Amino acid sequence: MSSYAISHERAHAFYDHFERKGELPHQTHYCPGCGHGIVHKLLASAIDGLGVRDRTVLVSPVGCSVFAYYYFDTGNVQAAHGRAPAVATGIKRSRPDSIVVAYQGDGDLAAIGTAEIIHAANRGESMTVIFVNNGIYGMTGGQMAPTTPLGKQSTTSPGGREKWNDGYPVHVCELLNALDAPVYLERVSLGDNKQIMQAAKAIRRALEYQVKGLGFSLVEVLSPCPTIWKLTPVEAQKFVRDEMGALFVPGCVRDRGKEAEARPARAAAPALADVPRLIGLTSGEEAVPAAERDLDLRIKIAGFGGQGVLMLGEVLAEAGLEAGYEVSWLPSYGPEMRSGTSNCHVRIGRHPVDSPLVSRPNVLLALNEPSLRKFLPAVEPGGVAIYNGREVPEGCERDDVRLAAIPVTAIADGIGAGKVANIVMLGALLELCEVVDEERVRGALRRLIHNDRYYELDLAALERGREEGRKLAAEAYGWGV
Amino acid sequence: MDRGMVVTNQEECKGCGLxxxxxPPRVLRLSAGLNRYGYHPAExxxxxxTGCGICYYACPEPGGITVERLVKVA
Structure with a gap:
């Protein structure tokens, strides 16, 4: 006695009802004859076959398959255009037991997402990428993709793709094969029955390797787009087999499944406790009691690159931090390492810093004339400004600001190193205005200056700066912010 | 009895003809009639x-085709 038993049916990895199309709860949104439906089925069968539905997370792209999450009864995340491998990296690293599948089209993966796919592959992220290549932007109406064949017309290549204008079709598997890390790269096609069965095997293998804990796998699937290609589904299938297949030859580009070692679930990173030692921090790990004194310093330091503007700010912030204040240090500079304008904003105070930006400073340290001219008008009445020069330049007077001119570069040259001019200015500041104890400043210098010779020079510069500051204070001013 | 049996989902089918x-035995065809969405569904x-199942893989719709095979039962 015989009877019929189901051998091929809708995969369990699909939802029973698709909510995408309200009145068509079993139909996908894809056009008749679209390759996405077939790839979805092959992927769903592989997920069923490996029994991993409950721990699979599908990352869907931007493109026609953006709605893959309406179909797969798995975890689903929809990524920004081209970013599926980056999102998949985050998911896999935070949930190492999950089986992460990035599903992408050729516009998504090979154009806007080129950086993400290359670096995810290069890091050997343990993920499976299903790359559906139809050689065109389908969802947006048929623009040329990086994978469009030469000579092929599209809305953005109306005269046909031209190599000198548009470049050559990008071969993703071959490109990734130049990298060391990927475990498995294969190009398959949906051009005929045999090719579809090979595609099924490849997708299953790519998933299986991830289940085994191996690294990066990518299966490129040549897939028809009958609507945009303006072919019937059957013609489109033949086009995939004959023309796409001639350009992008199907076949296994790399399979290191046998020899690849399992990738550690988490990449080795130093323990947090080891970080201070690794970056050479010898102190500062102990808790610092909060400072008692009320202080709200908003310091702007400005000059040109190479004058130690940023360093001066860093020393101040570091010293303030050690003294138990809330601090911030915000550098702002051009791309030049030397001679561009450079300034930084430092806040030191008893209350948490609301904004690191100093637009109304109560301390201005101007290491050159343009900086003084630029920032002096912004100094708060009652504030302090120190200028690097013998006298305050004409037109920079302010009655309501305590303004001092100290030729710190000349003084630094006098002690043998123009580079320490910034620290001369710091010494003067300590004398002219209540900032932090010198002991804290010395501590900050010790931590920040690794070269012993410069450290000694800085201490000398600090002392010279204090002398200058004392002279000025004795002459005219009653300082203190 | 044939070795296989194929059931097409008339309402889900978009008539792509794949x-x-x-x-392989050429036993599927597009219906002369239309389904309620206006496609000529496969039948x-x-x-x-033969129950080979190839049509199942060729069909882009998740539940468009179900294939059954003849099995012996006690």
């Missing part, structure tokens, strides 16, 4: 199915 093209001619 299964008709894929079927089984009624005999000759």
């Amino acid at each position: 299964c008709v093209e894929a079927c 089984y001619s009624g005999s000759g199915c």
Whole structure:
């Protein structure tokens, strides 16, 4: 006695009802004859076959398959255009037991997402990428993709793709094969029955390797787009087999499944406790009691690159931090390492810093004339400004600001190193205005200056700066912010 | 009795014809009639199915085609 038993049916990895199309709860949104439906089925069968539905997370792209999450009864995340491998990296690293599948089209993966796919592959992220290549932007109406064949017309290549204008079709598997890390790269096609069965095997293998804990796998699937290609589904299938297949030859580009070692679930990173030692921090790990004194310093330091503007700010912030204040240090500079304008904003105070930006400073340290001219008008009445020069330049007077001119570069040259001019200015500041104890400043210098010779020079510069500051204070001013 | 049996989902089918093209014994065809969405859905001619399952893979719709095979039961 015989009877019929189901051998091929809708995969369990699909939802029973698709909510995408309200009145068509079993139909996908894809056009008749679209390759996405077939790839979805092959992927769903592989997920069923490996029994991993409950721990699979599908990352869907931007493109026609953006709605893959309406179909797969798995975890689903929809990524920004081209970013599926980056999102998949985050998911896999935070949930190492999950089986992460990035599903992408050729516009998504090979154009806007080129950086993400290359670096995810290069890091050997343990993920499976299903790359559906139809050689065109389908969802947006048929623009040329990086994978469009030469000579092929599209809305953005109306005269046909031209190599000198548009470049050559990008071969993703071959490109990734130049990298060391990927475990498995294969190009398959949906051009005929045999090719579809090979595609099924490849997708299953790519998933299986991830289940085994191996690294990066990518299966490129040549897939028809009958609507945009303006072919019937059957013609489109033949086009995939004959023309796409001639350009992008199907076949296994790399399979290191046998020899690849399992990738550690988490990449080795130093323990947090080891970080201070690794970056050479010898102190500062102990808790610092909060400072008692009320202080709200908003310091702007400005000059040109190479004058130690940023360093001066860093020393101040570091010293303030050690003294138990809330601090911030915000550098702002051009791309030049030397001679561009450079300034930084430092806040030191008893209350948490609301904004690191100093637009109304109560301390201005101007290491050159343009900086003084630029920032002096912004100094708060009652504030302090120190200028690097013998006298305050004409037109920079302010009655309501305590303004001092100290030729710190000349003084630094006098002690043998123009580079320490910034620290001369710091010494003067300590004398002219209540900032932090010198002991804290010395501590900050010790931590920040690794070269012993410069450290000694800085201490000398600090002392010279204090002398200058004392002279000025004795002459005219009653300082203190 | 044929070795196989194929059931097409008339309402889900979009009439792309890939299964008709894929079927090795050529026992599938597009119906002369329309389904309620306006497609000519695929249908089984009624005999000759081998149960190979190729049409299942060729069909882009998740539940468009179900294939059954003849098995012996005690």
